[in-house]
Amino acid sequence: MHIAPLSPHDPAQLGGYELLGRxxxxxxxxxxxxxxxGGEPAAVKVIKPSVVDSETRQRFAQEVDILKTIWGARIAALLDADAEADPPWLATEYIEGLDLSRHVARHGPLPSLLAASLGATLAEALATVHKQGLLHRDLKPANVLLGPNGPKIIDFGLAVFAESSVSLTAPNTVVGTPSCMPPEQARGDRPLTSAVDVYALGAVVLFAASGHLPYQAANIHVLFHQVTDPETAPDLSGVPDELVPLLKAMLAHEAGDRPALSEVVQQCRGVIEAQGFKVAQARRRLTTHTAAPSHMVDDLLPTVVTPPPAAPNDLPDTVTDTPPQARTVVLPSTGPEPVPTVVDRPAPPSASPMAEPPAEPASPEPNMAADAPSASLPAPSGPARGGSGQRRHSTQARITAQRLREVYAARSAF
Known part of the structure; x- marks a missing residue:
């Protein structure tokens, strides 16, 4: 996720949250x-003062109420909010990673295995939302964040309670993203059903697998005509053959012809299992393939520099007598200890024909300096020797100690 610096007009903090960037x-x-x-990162959403009015506040308050209602592992959680503040704001869980739109733009479409895993994961997440009596109504690639623990859905600003007849949308007004919008939503039909999110999910999976959306036009009126015209079929070019039947059904013109989310999960499982994988394995591969380098937040924070040792006599016996300044260690700013991602290994050549193919390599984000090893830290040449000293429980203390052990080991004469 790109983090831009604050402008001179941006607030320094909101609701107790220190703002670090855009x-x-x-x-x-x-x-x-x-x-x-307490150091918890958050995505802090603020309404621009120039558009704050009674209707905007009411819609914002509705979004806060909906976020209080929603729960689920694939939903960015609400942390805090104040719809009555000036300006109104809300804080949600910060997901460190690109959204699906930017990931595909940088790295290209996902293989069918990973696109099916994405579809199954998001279908299950939407089913949880629907069980809570809600519709998202604005699912699109930009609202799917690819975090270090898998994809999550964000932005419930247009979500509504499915059973509610109350709407903040003016008559004959359509709100949403036309390129991912089903025909009934584009026409302004009421009431909407869970089929609107099935259609939008189909558009998201189509984009993930092909790099384009069902309908594309430079003119918004032409786009609306394509979406609402039953004779204009969605563009499925570039979609792997194994995903075409599912996407055709999800993008059906009539809401009643679309599958339920539970069926979407089962069909995605079928695509995954036909390639010799279990669903959990495909999920791990999806996360490995899409996760951005860690410590992006730490790039905004000052670098931690450890002071040089007080005297050569204080060092372990295995360290050669080098000048103190040569033993200065510059450490990158430390964040939470990374959790290793399990990558499924390919089976040996003698394995059965159903053995897994090699894992797709993860796509690293460019220019992420926090993940490159520090130039001041040479690669270790062997295990560290000498006494371990008293154990310390602080995360930063453990990381610092480990880095120092690597430096000492690299310069050991043994």
Whole structure:
């Protein structure tokens, strides 16, 4: 996720959150990367003062109420909010990674195995939302974040309670993203059903697998005509053959012809298992393939520099007598200890024909300096020797100690 610096006009903090940078914006507001007093990162969404009115506040308050209602492993959780503040703001869980739109733009479409895994994961997440009596209504590639623990859905600003007849949308007004919008939503039909999210999910999986959306046009009126015209079929060019039947059904013109989310999960499982994988294995591969380098938040924070040793006599016996300045260690800023990702290994050549093919290599983000080893830290040449000293439980203490052990080991005469 790109983090831009704050402008001189941006607030320094909101609701107790220190603002560190900009991570997104739109016609209605700005999203900042914030940090709580206890160090918890958050995405802080703020409504622009120029558009704050009674209707905007009411819609914003509805979004806060909906986020309080939603739960699920694939939903960015609400942390705090104040719809009555000036300006109104809300803070949600910060997902460190690119959205699906940017990931595909940088790295290309996903293989069918990973696109099917994405479809199954998001279908299950939407089913949880629907069980809570809600519809998302604005699912699109930009609202799917590819975090270090897998994809998550964000932005419930247009979500509604499915059973509610109350709407903040003016009559004859359509709100949403036309290129991912089903025909009934584009026509302004009421009430909408869970089939709207099935269609939008089909558009998201289509984009993930092919790099384009079902309908594309330079003119918004032409686009609306394509979406609502039953004779204009969605563009499925570039989609792997094994995904075409599922996407055709999900993007059906009539809402009643689309599969339920539970059927979407089962069909995605079929695509995965036909390639010799289990669903959990495909999920791990998806996360490995899409996860951005860690410590992006730490790039905004000062570098931690450990002081040089007080005297050569204080060092372990295995360290050669080098000048103190040569033993200065510059450490990158430390964050939470990374959790290793399990990558499924290919079976040996003698394995059965159903053995897994090699894992797709993860696509690293360019220019992420926090993940490159520090130039001041030479690669270790062997195991460290000498006494371990008293154990310390601080995360930073453990990381610092490990790095120092690597430096000492690299320069050991043994």
């Amino acid at each position: 991570i997104g914006h739109g016609g209605m507001g700005q999203v900042y990367l914030g940090e709580s007093p």
